[in-house]
Amino acid sequence: MSGPQFRLPAHVPMGRRIDREAPLAFTFNGETFTGYAGDTLASALLAYGAFPLARSFKYHRPRGIWSAGAEEPNALVQLEAGGYSQPNLRATQVELYSGLTAASVNAWPSVDFDMMRANDWLSPIFPAGFYYKTFMGGGFGAGRWWKLFEPFIRRAAGFGKAPAVPDPDRYERMNAHCDVLVVGGGPAGLSAASIAASRGCRVILADEQAEPGGDMLAGDRVVDGAPALDWVAATLDKLDAAGDVTVLRRTTVAGLYDDNFATAAESVGDRFGPGAPAHLPRLRLWRIRARQIVLAAGAHERPYAFPNNDTPGVMLGNAVRHYAGRYAVVPGRRVLLGTNNDSAYRTARMLADAGIPVTVADARETPPASLAMEAEHAGVTVESGFAISAVLGDRRVRGAKISRILPDGETSGAPRLVETDLVGVSGGWNPALHLASHRRAKPVWNESQACFVPDGLSALGVRAAGAVTGAESLADCLEQGYAAGRDAARAAGRTKRSRKPALKADDSAGPAPIQPLWAVTSRRPGGRKGKSFVDLQNDVTVKDVALAARENYRSVEHLKRYTTLGMGTDQGKTANVTGLALMGMETGRTPGAVGTTTFRPPYTPIPFGALAGRDRGALFDPVRETPMFDWHAANGAVFEDVGQWKRPFAYRRGGESLEAAIDREVRAVRDGVGVMDASTLGKIDLKGPDVATLLNRIYTNDWSKLRVGRARYGLMCHEDGMIFDDGVTARLGDEHYVMTTTTGNAATVQAWLEMWLQTEWPELRVFATSVTEAYATATVAGPEARALVSRLDSDIDWSDEAFPHMAAVTGSVMGVPARVFRVSFSGEASWEINVPAHRGLALWQALIDGGATPYGTEAMHVLRAEKGFIIVGQETDGTVTPFDVGMGWAVSKRKDFIGKRSYNRPDTARPDRKHLVGLLPLDRKVVLPEGGQIVTDPAQEPPVTMLGHVTSSYRSPSLNGGFALALLKNGRNRMGDTVHILKLDGGADPARVVEPVFYDKDGGRLHG
């Protein structure tokens, strides 16, 4: 590169938004450049010329910078490398910082030598819908073709790369409330924020740029006889001084949701690059609830299409103005501006003032006389009734042709050659309706202004102001902003009065009408050569839209999906309206009749990091630890996650394997005494005179006769009759019960009880209170358990007579009140001792010191499976009734309860449903795979008849081999049969169907 030769010299009165005293070096595609503080990456690059810096998506044509803002389709860059890297950023929105490093995202293998350019020359075989037709279509072998070509196509079409290492940055989330949220800091937004603030509103003004000002930042506007930027500065000073106003710079409102909830992404440390001060988050995600919203999001200029309109050096007309006025960059020596509206004249005037030769091709036969005269006076050549009909040059604009344009877009007569190396094109303005669309407000077509404008917003608490309404003059924008701010303040309930500021803009005369122009085309045979692009990011041409119309993809939704128009990172901000207007021309409809697709959040892409905020790593989800956690961790526990809980899976001693540890723990419980931390079980205190009634309705079994001091096991079902939780409930007093639930369902069961109590049975006097974390629970089990608990410092009589199976006793254990339940999930004599949580560790230590072997959840699983005890969520999956698992004994026939009626439904009452059975592998060394499908004939050709699946499977030291529980179709009538369990890697294991109780079938051990 030969230096920033396209930066205007310092004496030209433009570019006041850059600081020429603060040069910044940066690297792009491996080359070193210099820009200034205040530049964007795009403006700094354009100072070196409008060179190609990307390749297009499909045809890999060279592309340059197209816009000066969020609408940029071409100049997508990968910023920085490693974990800091971000893909697909718009160079037009990346603020320059010292040492910035960026690269093009789509230029395989490079911007300068691009072998994919063959796609351009082969383009007759790559029309719209090519991928669908070739790879996805119904033709023979289409899927195979896709498989073969997919990696190639993906690489050829790829945008940026996701970072391969974790993101080292910090992101924040902020919640805010306000009376009025103003979206956009242009003239309308500033005007609205100002009046709303003066009327006592709490105001948040969010503007996506480094400094508010919007269109005025180009520096050529005048308010009250002074530069408009003076008014901007004064307004910002006033807002900053106001008490309850927050001005968010570099903040993009990304989405609007119901009841005026908005999300906005604020760039904080991002603009300093990887060297940002450590205390700054990279981005901050704002979640704003506003009483009223003023939508002053502005408008995007749209181009009209002409052959080779994608050549680097062609850009939007207002982008030329912004680069010149704001950054003192004009990437050309002679400028051609094509327009069909007034906006190009401001640009022409500014360039002429900088001494740059300008030609304006105005499609209108009679441009406004005052504008044309003023322009010609400044030395601008105005060609009325002409439009750009071609661009010459390949990698850079080398000239252009203009032709006389007829109202239907046809050209007439011989084209005229224009010497130029920078082309600015304006086909009108598209209000930025994205946020209105998020609120499902359908836009309407304004025929006279040839644009879609928002409609139906005020009922949603949103007021549009400025260019987003189609307003074109600065005067209108200021006035609309004032009105919207005033009305929003009133609607937000703020009644403080303030005077209307008397502002005079430089254009109160208002603009002359636009003459709609979408594409300069010739339909004559052998017509114009070269592609005319509608959507630059997706390489959709005027011909593609016509093809879609011919193939009857006429609905705007079909047009989008068939041609990819409006997809990608820019979501067609400069392309959509042109595309659907052309579809309208092809099909004889107005753009309004064609309609628009629905914009969805976000307005511009937001990094996942910003959405995740601090909710990552250790903070992603809470971790719940029991009072005994530290002991477990210090004593070899291998933890497993059960919901948010960390539960010991097993305790490894020395170099012991996990399997050996589990075997040892199981043996300890069967032969001696083990202790398990059961603190995670859900515990719900139930108090009130109607608890028994509630239990009778919630549980399948009968609770009317449960005496104080006794406990009972119960099953809970939904109304469809399917099991959803189980557990033991004990009666501690006349009106006091405590219910235990499975670890994972504690909150669900609590909510279930509350729902019934509040919505269906409000007459029941019951309080349900979660006490899960108030108690620590140690389960002491095994033939020596009684001997151990008897040695505890306690006033409880532990004898079988005083404390039989299923008794619930309150007393003192180690000096604190304890609730002790004699219940067993292992088949051994077993006590569940509940003490206040702060004494949990002491109790645990005393039991360990007394000789108990700690056992984890896996040993617990083996022990309970040997007894055929189910685990809800393992043996059941929401399709299993109590009868299916052989627990009909727990279903009352006398009373009604939730789910009962469903047992008479024909399908639920079938005798050959899937039943819980035991499986013993014929090969005793085999442990069947959990989830393994059960068949009778492993050699059966597909479709194979599936009979059920293995629900639990373990190795048992007591049985000296593998055993399993399974749900098997008609299983209770298959006892003794041999079935086969399919393995993931092929083959099958044979197993015998047995009763699902493998150990101590008569239950004698329960009594110790």
Add this chain to the structure above:
Amino acid sequence: MLLIHCPYCGPRDETEFSYGGEADIARPLEPEALSDAEWADYVFLRTNAKGRFKEQWVHTHGCGRWFTMVRDTVTHEHGETGVFGGFEPDAVG
């Protein structure tokens, strides 16, 4: 995200609430007297209204109370809330 007016706590973000489906689905007093079809209607079938719909919500991450709310399933406009009878907050000493 809706701004839901909990009748007990006032306006709160939707994320504090859980949805409870259609309101006024009364549990039959004598389920055994119902035909299979009538029972299935109670257990499985809901109105699925397009437009105004009375539904029940619970302020899960708030007061924990259930209430009813009318919501338009097309526009998301929502308004009248109602409380369930019985155990009123005032009655709790």
